[in-house]
Amino acid sequence: MSMFDIFKVSSSALNAQSQRLNTVASNLANADSATSATGEPYRAKQVVFSATPVDESGATGVQVVGVIDDPSPMKTVYDPKHPLADENGNVTMPNVNVVEEMVNMISASRSYQSNVEVMNTAKTLLLKTLTLGQ
């Protein structure tokens, strides 16, 4: 029955949005991380969404096809007293744009809430269908 595919579609969206929120959380937590386990400063991460068909019925869910590094340039800050400063006194800081990340977070949480509503409505309709005739 086609309404059950709505659960697959909405749950794929919930997964995708929560992965997006995860990357936002990582970026905000590491907005000042001048170094990491590999010795490089932290590069902001972004998720790439793709619309994928759930099955033959034409329902389209969403999937995260990759977590890529943000290509925008790293910030350089002049701070000669910093332990990681190079010979010119510059430190490379992460390219995290805090304003963009906050907007991402708001958008992801609104999408998440909408998809939860869609699942709840579909569930209510299916349960009501079961009481047909009574």
Add this chain to the structure above:
Amino acid sequence: MANSLDDLFRFHQQALSLRSERQQVLASNIANADTPNYKARDFDFAAALREATSGGASTTAPMKVTSSGHMNGTPSTERTASGQELKYRTVQQGSVDGNSVDMDTERAQFTDNAVHYQTSLTVLTHEIRMMLAAIQG
């Protein structure tokens, strides 16, 4: 005799299955509200219901594929499971990333569709009870 029972229930039964298909299309739109280059889809419910209740003689039947050389007509993302042709929603506000889903429109359509689905359910329930009352005297 069984035919007249069928006829009584047929209209709302067709409406119910079309409504649940439309619910799925609208849920796909809402799920893909952030996907770049995704275009919002929908199908014409009134026309689809009219076609379904007019005896099934449709002018947009999908082409039959009986050999490997045959072309498919339209791919599965262009039709719902029962063969309704999916159209694109008119874009009110453009978007930088190519996404044409307007959350307000989609949520309004989704809620509207859900209420109509419940209406069909209620009418069917009342028709069933009416038949039962007639049978039980």
